[in-house]
Amino acid sequence: MNFDLTEEQKAIRDAARDFAETEIAPSAVERDLSAEFPTEIVQKLGELGFMGMMVSPEWDGAGMDTLSYVLAIEEVSKVDASVGVIMSVNNSLVCYGIEKWGSDFLKEKYLKPLASGKLLGAFCLSEPEAGSDATQQKTEAVLEGDHYVLNGMKNWITNGTKANVYLLQAMTDKSKGHKGISTFLVEQDMEGIEIGKKEDKLGIRSSDTCTLGLNNVKVPKENLLGEEGVGFKIAMNTLNGGRIGVAAQALGIAQASLEASIKYSKQRKAFDSTISNLQAIQFKLSEMATIVEAARLLIYRAAACKDEGKNYIKEASMAKLLASQAAVYCALEAIQIHGGYGYVREYLVERYLRDSKITQIYEGTSEIQKLVIARELLKA
């Protein structure tokens, strides 16, 4: 197995790092406080090709591989995990689904502007009574002539208030259970869309999360993605790629926590020396670095499997499970190493902890990842 990055992958990583440090870092602390969405940053990311990284150039994407995408998400999330998830949702959960299942009409109309950053997308699967148990969709879509009429409620929508296009799951035939779920592309300005309250979150505060009400929303028939009844399959397959994106976001937080801890431990003096000379601190740094590297390898493997067209369900879930654990663990240890300074806003590590927790929850909780991994292991 070759772990070396190609020259192109290194160039993408360096470009993402440079953009993150010069364009994202200066406003990250302020946006965490104000919970303001990084509109200009997202626009610039679009212009640079970071919002449709894996989309074919035929549809105005950057045509890159999944590993390049992972490298970019890690670099951005090292500086600001809020921007990481905005990118990840547009790339993995929206562009991917449209490119794989959409008609040329839908690709022309939605994928091109989404991939080039002219529009922003969001993914709507969760509902008040269908989170982990995602097959229990209550939102309904009824075909009436040349359009579907959608009614229901979606929640925990990342990019929700800002998105122009929603990739949304709804039930077209209740009698068929999850095989009666279909996927639609819904525009924010369609009549009957009600943007609910923006959530006031513990972390990733400048990413935007809201509920979405659908009250007799008329969606043209041609906005059905794929066919009726394949919506759950689309959602699950899309989430497999999304889980690699969230894993990369978690990796960025873990890596940032490690780097901050190394830096601080070499500056902070106690007991006649810098604390980096204390074995208690060295053991922490060693454990942090080891789990970060293990997570990185799992993520790279999942990305490689996806690009090689192999089944990567288990690999993506393992990568997300470990990387999110690494993010929470490393952020907690970073606070411990910083002592009292780690608990206040003067240093960034308290934000890393607040940002890290969501990676164990969204796009499938850690418990759901374990369930998915076990089912793959136990397949006949």
Ligand code: CAA
């Ligand atoms: N990849 C592909 N197919 C999958 C799959 C996966 N990871 N997981 C399940 N499936 C398929 C199954 O193979 C099955 O297909 P068939 O009917 O053809 O056999 C079908 O989906 C139903 O699966 P199960 O029979 O296993 O159903 P279940 O109810 O027992 O389990 C589940 C389903 C795995 C729990 C699934 O509901 C799930 O993944 N839940 C978590 C949902 C989730 O990740 N939500 C996050 C929403 S997005 C978000 O977080 C907000 C945001 O904006 C970022």
